Amino acid sequence: MKTSARERIPGLALLALAMVFSVVPMASMLSAALQPQGTSPSGISWPADPQWHNFVDAWRVAEVTPLLISSIILVAGVVPVAALIATMAGYALGQLRIPGGWIFFVLLLFGLTLPREATIVPLYYQIRDLGLLNTRLGLILVLIGTFMPFAVFWMRAHFLNVPPELAEASAIDGATSWKAFRHIQIPIAMPAIASLSLLLFLWTWNTFLQAIVLIDDPSRRTMAGALQNFVGQYSTDVVLLNAGSLLIMAPTIVVFLIFQRQFSRALISGAVKG
Amino acid sequence: MTRLRHRNWQGWWFALPALLMYGVFVLRPLISTVQYSFYDWDGITPATWVGIDNYRRVLSDPALASSIWHAFFLIIFFTLAPVVGGLFVAALLQEIRIRGLATAARTALFLPQIIPGAAAAIAWVWMFSGNGAVNQVLSSIGLDGITRAWLGDFTWALPAVGVIGTWLGLGFCTILLISGIGKIDTAIYEAARLDGAGFLSTFRAVTLPGLRQEIGVCVTVTIIAALATFDIVFMSTQGGPGTSTMVPGVLVYQLGFTESRIGLASALAIVLTALILVVILPIQRFFRAA
Amino acid sequence: MLASLAAAGAAACSPPGEGGRATQDQVAPASVSTDIGEEPIELTLYDGAGLKAVDEALIEAFTAKHPNVTITTRFDPDDVQAQNAPRVLASDDPPDIARIIALGDIVGNGQLTKLDAWAQAYGWEIPEGQLAMYRVDDNGVRGAGAQYTVASGFVVTGLYYNKEIAERVGMGEPPTTIVELEEDLAAAKQAGVVPIMAGNQTGQLIFTVQMLLNDALGQQALNDWVFNAPGATIDTSEAADAVGTVANWVEAGYFPADTNGTDSTAALGRFARGEALFYPSGNWDAAALEEQMGDNVGFVLPPSSDGTSSLAMSDPVSNFAIPAKSDAKDAAAAFLDFLTSEEARQVMVDAGFAPSGEGDAPTTEPGSLNAEVQAAFADLVEADGQVQFVQNATSGINATWLAQTQLLAGGGRTSPADLLTAVQAKYDEELGR
Numbered sequence: 001m002k003t004s005a006r007e008r009i010p011g012l013a014l015l016a017l018a019m020v021f022s023v024v025p026m027a028s029m030l031s032a033a034l035q036p037q038g039t040s041p042s043g044i045s046w047p048a049d050p051q052w053h054n055f056v057d058a059w060r061v062a063e064v065t066p067l068l069i070s071s072i073i074l075v076a077g078v079v080p081v082a083a084l085i086a087t088m089a090g091y092a093l094g095q096l097r098i099p100g101g102w103i104f105f106v107l108l109l110f111g112l113t114l115p116r117e118a119t120i121v122p123l124y125y126q127i128r129d130l131g132l133l134n135t136r137l138g139l140i141l142v143l144i145g146t147f148m149p150f151a152v153f154w155m156r157a158h159f160l161n162v163p164p165e166l167a168e169a170s171a172i173d174g175a176t177s178w179k180a181f182r183h184i185q186i187p188i189a190m191p192a193i194a195s196l197s198l199l200l201f202l203w204t205w206n207t208f209l210q211a212i213v214l215i216d217d218p219s220r221r222t223m224a225g226a227l228q229n230f231v232g233q234y235s236t237d238v239v240l241l242n243a244g245s246l247l248i249m250a251p252t253i254v255v256f257l258i259f260q261r262q263f264s265r266a267l268i269s270g271a272v273k274g
Numbered sequence: 275m276t277r278l279r280h281r282n283w284q285g286w287w288f289a290l291p292a293l294l295m296y297g298v299f300v301l302r303p304l305i306s307t308v309q310y311s312f313y314d315w316d317g318i319t320p321a322t323w324v325g326i327d328n329y330r331r332v333l334s335d336p337a338l339a340s341s342i343w344h345a346f347f348l349i350i351f352f353t354l355a356p357v358v359g360g361l362f363v364a365a366l367l368q369e370i371r372i373r374g375l376a377t378a379a380r381t382a383l384f385l386p387q388i389i390p391g392a393a394a395a396i397a398w399v400w401m402f403s404g405n406g407a408v409n410q411v412l413s414s415i416g417l418d419g420i421t422r423a424w425l426g427d428f429t430w431a432l433p434a435v436g437v438i439g440t441w442l443g444l445g446f447c448t449i450l451l452i453s454g455i456g457k458i459d460t461a462i463y464e465a466a467r468l469d470g471a472g473f474l475s476t477f478r479a480v481t482l483p484g485l486r487q488e489i490g491v492c493v494t495v496t497i498i499a500a501l502a503t504f505d506i507v508f509m510s511t512q513g514g515p516g517t518s519t520m521v522p523g524v525l526v527y528q529l530g531f532t533e534s535r536i537g538l539a540s541a542l543a544i545v546l547t548a549l550i551l552v553v554i555l556p557i558q559r560f561f562r563a564a
Numbered sequence: 565m566l567a568s569l570a571a572a573g574a575a576a577c578s579p580p581g582e583g584g585r586a587t588q589d590q591v592a593p594a595s596v597s598t599d600i601g602e603e604p605i606e607l608t609l610y611d612g613a614g615l616k617a618v619d620e621a622l623i624e625a626f627t628a629k630h631p632n633v634t635i636t637t638r639f640d641p642d643d644v645q646a647q648n649a650p651r652v653l654a655s656d657d658p659p660d661i662a663r664i665i666a667l668g669d670i671v672g673n674g675q676l677t678k679l680d681a682w683a684q685a686y687g688w689e690i691p692e693g694q695l696a697m698y699r700v701d702d703n704g705v706r707g708a709g710a711q712y713t714v715a716s717g718f719v720v721t722g723l724y725y726n727k728e729i730a731e732r733v734g735m736g737e738p739p740t741t742i743v744e745l746e747e748d749l750a751a752a753k754q755a756g757v758v759p760i761m762a763g764n765q766t767g768q769l770i771f772t773v774q775m776l777l778n779d780a781l782g783q784q785a786l787n788d789w790v791f792n793a794p795g796a797t798i799d800t801s802e803a804a805d806a807v808g809t810v811a812n813w814v815e816a817g818y819f820p821a822d823t824n825g826t827d828s829t830a831a832l833g834r835f836a837r838g839e840a841l842f843y844p845s846g847n848w849d850a851a852a853l854e855e856q857m858g859d860n861v862g863f864v865l866p867p868s869s870d871g872t873s874s875l876a877m878s879d880p881v882s883n884f885a886i887p888a889k890s891d892a893k894d895a896a897a898a899f900l901d902f903l904t905s906e907e908a909r910q911v912m913v914d915a916g917f918a919p920s921g922e923g924d925a926p927t928t929e930p931g932s933l934n935a936e937v938q939a940a941f942a943d944l945v946e947a948d949g950q951v952q953f954v955q956n957a958t959s960g961i962n963a964t965w966l967a968q969t970q971l972l973a974g975g976g977r978t979s980p981a982d983l984l985t986a987v988q989a990k991y992d993e994e995l996g997r
């Protein structure tokens with residue numbers, strides 16, 4: 001009705017190419033994971049006799065269950081708090097344009113540029129001095145702080161695009177800042193908050209460096225930590241290594257697929273238009 | 275007027291929780307890193323003050339210069355490719371409007387972003403290996419002559435590492451840009467179509483300007499990812515072969531954690547941070563200027 | 565939160581690293597006992613995750629003899645364990661038994677307990693070559709001085725060879741001299757098989773490099789270098805000749821062309837599939853190779869110039885020490901004592917490692933690859949030929965060896981002399997020389 005077929009075909013081809021590029025490495029892992037244990041697979045090929053029980057073995061040796069629970073606890077501690085306070089700060093910077101806010105913004109921008117390794121050693125000693133070493137709380141606090149630059153940056157970008165008339169109108173209505181924020185701004189910001197939460201969830205889940213340094217007990221760490229453990233223990237078996245890697249990736253993929261529907265709905269819903 | 279200004283100061287209450295968490299768990303350790311950079315310290319025994327010695331060493335070390343050049347080279351793969359690719363894919367999804375396809379494409383493209391760096395590295399080391407899928411594909415289209423173990427080749431290892439960065443960044447940029455396109459009024463697209471504008475001219479006249487802010491975020495984040503890259507290189511090549519894929523992030527880690535030379539590692543981290551800042555600030559200014 | 569921020573800010577003003585040092589009595593206890601009594605004792609053991617299975621087997625055997633002791637374990641990924649160890653030892657609740665890799669550094673920090681009193685009380689008799697790996701003197705030089713560790717067992721390295729290919733290229737017996745080895749390599753090349761499999765993406769060329777270094781420099785010189793003896797250097801013309809031999813082999817195409825892009829896992833797989841005549845590696849690959857190759861694989865110690873001396877890289881599996889801040893040292897020492905017992909030696913051998921201490925060779929399945937590896941190790945101990953891995957000379961030297969051997973394998977990207985100069989420069993820099 002709108003686009004001509006001639007224009008569509010190269011577009012679809014490009015899109016298909018991008019999609020294949022994104023999934024091929026996973027397919028390659030799956031193909032290796034289904035070969036008989038102890039063999040040395042090659043390239044991508046569907047095995048004649050797929051060894052699905054490799055996944056059962058890998059689940060057992062990688063001790064996935066406790067790590068799954070641990071990661072869920074960490075996510076529950078990090079994401080809601082980080083998303084809320086980042087939205088508040090994004091509102092203050094992008095919409096209220098607080099005086100001197102640029103200083104905070106520049107500080108955040110600066111934080112955005114920081115490699116994680118730049119702060120990890122002092123963090124260890126600081127968390128130890130707070131008595132939070134080897135606790136999930138310590139890791140949660142560190143992650144919230146670490147995620148602030150991007151989270152606020154992202155929410156600020158959203159609030160910059162919200163017409164200021166909205167805030168002015170509510171000010172004339174006599175609504176306090178908090179009320180205006182709670183009842184007018186948050187609903188409008190939901191799509192941005194949703195995509196931010198998704199990113200925060202993934203980053204928490206995949207945290208490796210901080211988890212290793214701040215928590216000694218592997219069963220209190222994240223799924224990514226398990227993968228590392230697994231690599232160390234089973235590096236001589238390509239098949240089990242790939243099966244274990246896929247297993248450890250699986251929960252995020254499943255959660256993402258579930259989340260994805262809400263996520264898309266939020267994007268499609270007209271809220272963004274304001 | 276005065277009331278509004280008063281209210282603006284109150285707005286700081288909204289910013290305070292984020293500022294506090296950020297201050298305690300990022301800025302304060304960062305200040306410590308600056309402090310450590312003036313000491314010779316093994317992380318355990320008392321430190322000795324060495325002034326700017328660590329910085330002098332960092333700046334005179336030839337290994338550092340080449341690692342910085344590598345990081346800048348990676349921008350092509352980490353930033354340019356995902357932003358350009360993400361723009362086209364996002365615009366195509368907007369254009370094609372086949373619901374199932376859009377969802378499938380989003381899911382597929384975002385997949386790399388949701389797996390841990392370690393898993394990405396395992397997958398790609400396997401892909402790039404001598405008997406991996408990359409060579410399999412090349413052979414199948416008659417390019418046997420160029421097959422090799424990509425991550426072990428002095429010329430191709432760095433671009434190969436870059437491809438992993440593209441793979442990770444494409445989904446991230448696409449999602450951000452799709453969300454941005456969602457904010458552009460669909461009426462503008464309809465108007466453009468009624469004018470008979472094709473995909474490319476609509477893209478140039480409507481999509482691109484409307485996404486200025488999101489592109490700014492994408493470029494900023496991915497350039498930082500390129501310059502401060504750590505996970506991918508650490509997990510795939512450890513900087514090798516030779517030092518052909520060595521980047522500053524891995525050097526910081528090696529000095530700080532493997533060799534326990536906290537002072538030197540801190541100085542390198544500070545130099546890296548300063549460098550990133552120098553690159554990012556003009557870019558940020560450019561995208562902010564409306 | 566504000567208070568903690570203020571406190572943290574105040575702390576930032578003093579130089580880092582004050583406090584937390586162990587006392588003299590913690591480092592060298594005045595009284596020790598070999599009797600650990602009947603009261604319940606809880607120990608914590610800290611090791612690399614790759615050793616979980618074998619550590620648990622050792623613990624099971626130990627606690628069967630001492631039912632009042634329970635040992636909980638704590639594992640970090642293998643490479644992370646080495647990095648975390650100094651901090652874990654400095655914490656308020658350190659483990660009682662811990663694997664130590666950078667032994668010299670950690671002793672220098674005063675974080676470990678001297679074991680000499682227990683050695684005397686138990687009457688430990690440890691072969692000299694092994695004891696050297698446990699000792700550190702007051703200047704942080706290893707190889708002499710007080711004893712700080714006992715190994716759970718040893719890794720042993722040598723040459724795996726493919727018997728079928730050996731027959732095909734006319735290699736009657738495995739080579740005992742370097743000259744014979746070179747003949748076999750040339751024959752393999754002639755026959756179109758890869759002479760030496762090496763996954764140098766993960767640094768496996770070093771096995772060949774050190775094999776020749778061992779032969780050229782001898783055990784004493786290399787161990788001195790690894791133990792950081794004063795003035796030790798590897799930047800010599802003898803060493804350059806040895807590395808030059810490897811460079812010639814690279815040039816002759818004796819290694820796979822894509823060695824820098826092949827990791828150790830892939831290398832093992834390719835050797836198992838019959839792609840190469842030799843595969844220099846260690847005991848840790850024996851089980852996988854036997855499973856994939858059956859009777860078609862053999863193992864020998866590396867050859868030497870004169871064909872008689874046996875030298876091979878052989879490091880502790882876990883070099884266990886007792887942290888200075890441990891509060892159950894007698895029980896921990898009992899565990900270390902147990903490591904050289906017959907039961908523990910059998911546990912290690914069953915897991916495919918070489919046993920700690922000396923005594924009758926533990927039993928292995930006759931004719932198995934493991935039996936061959938164990939026999940080779942027994943010969944090695946007999947000849948006092950254990951040489952330390954050069955990659956462990958300092959905490960950071962492994963990265964330099966990796967990068968430099970990759971340049972070497974890249975063909976003409978570095979010269980043997982430049983390689984050794986670069987390694988020695990890093991070594992001196994790290995040791996502050």
